[in-house]
Amino acid sequence: MARCNGKVLCICLLPCVMVGHLLVYILVSICITMSYSPATLPIRFIAPGVSSNSGALAAHPRNPFWNLRIQKGALWNQLQHRLDRQHNPILRGNRSQQASTEGVRPQEGGPQGVSPACSPDQSWAPLLKDFSTLPEQMRDFILSMHCAEYPxxxxxxxxxxxxxxxxxxxxxxxxxxxxxxxxxxxxxxxxxxxxxxxxxxxxxxxxxxxxxxxxxxxxxxxxxxxxxxxxxxxxxxxxxxxxxxxxxxxxxxxxxxxxxxxxxxxxxxxxxxxxxxxxxxxxxxxxxxxxxxxxxxxxxTEDEGQNQxxxxxxxxxxxxxxxxxxxxxxxxxxxxxxxxxxxxxxxxxxxxxxxxxxxxxxxxxxxxxxxxxxxxxxxxxxxxxxxxxxxxxxxxxxxxxxxxxxxxxxxxxxxxxxxxxxxxxxxxxxxxxxxxxxxxxx
Missing domain, CATH: 3.90.550.50 (Spore Coat Polysaccharide Biosynthesis Protein SpsA; Chain A)
Incomplete structure (x- = not known):
C-alpha cells in the first residue's frame, strides 16, 4: 500500500518539478538577455569630416546598406528598390514585379536613357510630404534627379x-x-x-x-x-x-x-x-x-623567364x-x-x-x-x-x-x-x- 502511495506521489510531483525547471530556465534566459548589450560601432557623420583611421573600426555601417526590404517613406530608397528589381536577373522576366514600386510611379528613362533635353519633373514633389520646406538646392535636385544624361x-x-x-x-x-x-x-x-x-x-x-x-x-x-x-x-x-x-x-x-x-x-x-x-x-x-x-x-611576375x-x-x-x-x-x-x-x-x-x-x-x-x-x-x-x-x-x-x-x-x-x-x-x-x-x- 505504501509502495503504491509512493508511485502516486511521484506521478503528482513530476509535473511540478518539470514546471519548476522550466520557470528557472525562463528566469535565467531573461536575466542573460537583460544583462547583455551588444557592442555598438561609433557613428560617423559626414559633415564634421571624421574619418576612420583605425583598423579596429569595422568598415561596415551600423545597419545593412543594401536592404532587400523597401524603406517606406523614403523616396530614394523606393526608387533604388525598383531599380534593383529591374536589374535582378531572376525577376527580370516578371513584368508585374518590375513595375512594382510600392507607391512610386515608374521613372521615365532613369539613369539609362534620359533625353539630353531633360527638364525638371514636378510630379516628384507630391511624393515627399515635406518637399515645400526643404532647402532650395535639395528641391532642385529632387525635381531633376531622373536626369543623368546631358550633352x-x-x-x-x-x-x-x-x-x-x-x-x-x-x-x-x-x-x-x-x-x-x-x-x-x-x-x-x-x-x-x-x-x-x-x-x-x-x-x-x-x-x-x-x-x-x-x-x-x-x-x-x-x-x-x-x-x-x-x-x-x-x-x-x-x-x-x-x-x-x-x-x-x-x-x-x-x-x-x-x-x-x-x-x-x-x-x-x-x-x-x-x-x-x-x-x-x-x-x-x-x-x-x-x-x-x-x-x-x-x-x-616572371613567366618562363619573360617579365609580364x-x-x-x-x-x-x-x-x-x-x-x-x-x-x-x-x-x-x-x-x-x-x-x-x-x-x-x-x-x-x-x-x-x-x-x-x-x-x-x-x-x-x-x-x-x-x-x-x-x-x-x-x-x-x-x-x-x-x-x-x-x-x-x-x-x-x-x-x-x-x-x-x-x-x-x-x-x-x-x-x-x-x-x-x-x-x-x-x-x-x-x-x-x-x-x-x-x-x-x-
Whole structure:
C-alpha cells in the first residue's frame, strides 16, 4: 500500500518539478538577455569630416546598406528598390514585379536613357510630404534627379592622344572637379602637380605619362558672377585644351552628375589609362609620390623567364569614412532629409581626392546605370563600390581633412603624404617649390 502511495506521489510531483525547471530556465534566459548589450560601432557623420583611421573600426555601417526590404517613406530608397528589381536577373522576366514600386510611379528613362533635353519633373514633389520646406538646392535636385544624361559642351578627344592602344595610354589621368570662376586654381595645378606630360617618380624612381582634365558644368546663374566669365573660359579652353564641360548647372548636389558623366567620357576617350585620380581643384597632390606608389601596386611576375605585368586588382584608395549616417541638420550643405533617404551609408572615401584603377573606372561607369543619383558625390561612389563588391581602401597619406594645425607649416609633414586638402593657388605654388628639395633632418 505504501509502495503504491509512493508511485502516486511521484506521478503528482513530476509535473511540478518539470514546471519548476522550466520557470528557472525562463528566469535565467531573461536575466542573460537583460544583462547583455551588444557592442555598438561609433557613428560617423559626414559633415564634421571624421574619418576612420583605425583598423579596429569595422568598415561596415551600423545597419545593412543594401536592404532587400523597401524603406517606406523614403523616396530614394523606393526608387533604388525598383531599380534593383529591374536589374535582378531572376525577376527580370516578371513584368508585374518590375513595375512594382510600392507607391512610386515608374521613372521615365532613369539613369539609362534620359533625353539630353531633360527638364525638371514636378510630379516628384507630391511624393515627399515635406518637399515645400526643404532647402532650395535639395528641391532642385529632387525635381531633376531622373536626369543623368546631358550633352557635352566642350570635349577633348585628344587627351589620350586620340589613341586607344593600351601601350600608349597614360599611366595616370588626373580628373579635377572645378567651376567656371576658378581660373587661378586651374592655372596653379597646371604649373605644379597637374602638369601634362611625362613626370619622374619620387626620388628618381619610375615615373609615367600624366594627363589632366578639368570637369565643369555650366555656371549657376544664381551665383551672380560677371557675365564675361564664359568668354574668359573660352580663351582658356582654346589655350590649354584640358577642359571638359557639360550642359548642366554646376552646383554642389550636381557633383554626382559630374562624376557619372566623366566615367562615361572615360570609357569612350581614355579607357586604357592605368589609373585615375579624381579630386577637387583646391587639393595639393604629390604626384611623383603617387606615381611611385602606383608602380608599387602593379604586380610583376616572371613567366618562363619573360617579365609580364599582371593586371592590377581593382582598388579605390583615399581617406575612408566608415559607419556614416546621413546628416539631418537642414542648415548644412550635407543635409539629407529622412523623407528622401533612410539607412546608413556604405564605407566611402572622402571626395577631396581618391585614386582608382582604370579597370575599376570602367566598371563604375557601368554600375552607375543601376544606382540612382544621390546628392553627395563621395557617398554615391561608395554606393557604386558596394554594388560591385569592392571596399574602399584607407591610406593615411590622403589627408582630405587637412593636416593638424601644428603641422601645416612644417616641411617635414608634407614629405610623408600624398594629398592634402584646402590649399589656395599661392599655397600650391609654394608647396611645389618647397618639395623640390629634400627635407631637412626631421
Amino acid at each position: 557635352i559642351v566642350t570635349d577633348q578627344p585628344g587627351v589620350c592622344d586620340g589613341k586607344l592602344r593600351p601601350e600608349e595610354a597614360p599611366m595616370l589621368l588626373l580628373a579635377i572637379k572645378s567651376e567656371t570662376g576658378n581660373f587661378e586654381n586651374r592655372q596653379a595645378i597646371r604649373q605644379t602637380w597637374g602638369r601634362n606630360g611625362w613626370m619622374q617618380g619620387e626620388a628618381g624612381g619610375r615615373g609615367g605619362l600624366v594627363r589632366t582634365v578639368f570637369l565643369l558644368g555650366k555656371q549657376d546663374p544664381s551665383m551672380g558672377l560677371y557675365a564675361d566669365l564664359e568668354k574668359l573660359l573660352e580663351i582658356e579652353k582654346s589655350q590649354h585644351r584640358d577642359i571638359l564641360q557639360w550642359d548642366f548647372r554646376d552646383t554642389f548636389y550636381n557633383l554626382t552628375l559630374k562624376d557619372v558623366l566623366f566615367l562615361r567620357w572615360f570609357s569612350q576617350r581614355c579607357p586604357h589609362a592605368r589609373f585615375v585620380f579624381k579630386g577637387d581643384d583646391d587639393v595639393f597632390v604629390r604626384t611623383r609620390a603617387l606615381l611611385h606608389f602606383l608602380h608599387q601596386q602593379e604586380e610583376e 605585368k599582371k593586371p592590377v586588382r581593382d582598388f579605390l584608395m583615399g581617406e575612408v569614412i566608415a559607419n556614416a549616417v546621413p546628416n539631418r541638420q537642414s542648415f548644412t550643405k550635407y543635409y539629407i532629409p529622412e523623407s528622401f533617404y533612410k539607412g546608413a551609408y556604405p564605407p566611402y572615401a572622402g571626395g577631396g581626392g581618391v585614386v582608382y584603377t582604370g579597370a575599376l573606372a570602367l566598371r563604375l561607369g557601368e554600375v552607375s546605370n543601376r544606382v540612382h543619383l544621390f546628392p553627395i558625390d563621395d557617398v554615391y561612389l561608395g554606393m557604386c563600390l558596394h554594388r560591385l563588391g569592392v571596399s574602399p581602401t584607407h591610406h593615411p597619406g590622403f589627408l582630405t581633412f587637412d593636416l593638424p594645425g601644428t603641422d601645416k607649416e612644417s616641411p617635414c609633414s608634407y614629405h610623408n603624404i600624398i594629398l592634402v586638402h584646402k590649399r589656395s593657388p599661392k599655397e600650391m605654388l609654394r608647396l611645389w617649390s618647397m618639395l623640390k628639395t629634400p627635407p631637412p633632418a626631421c
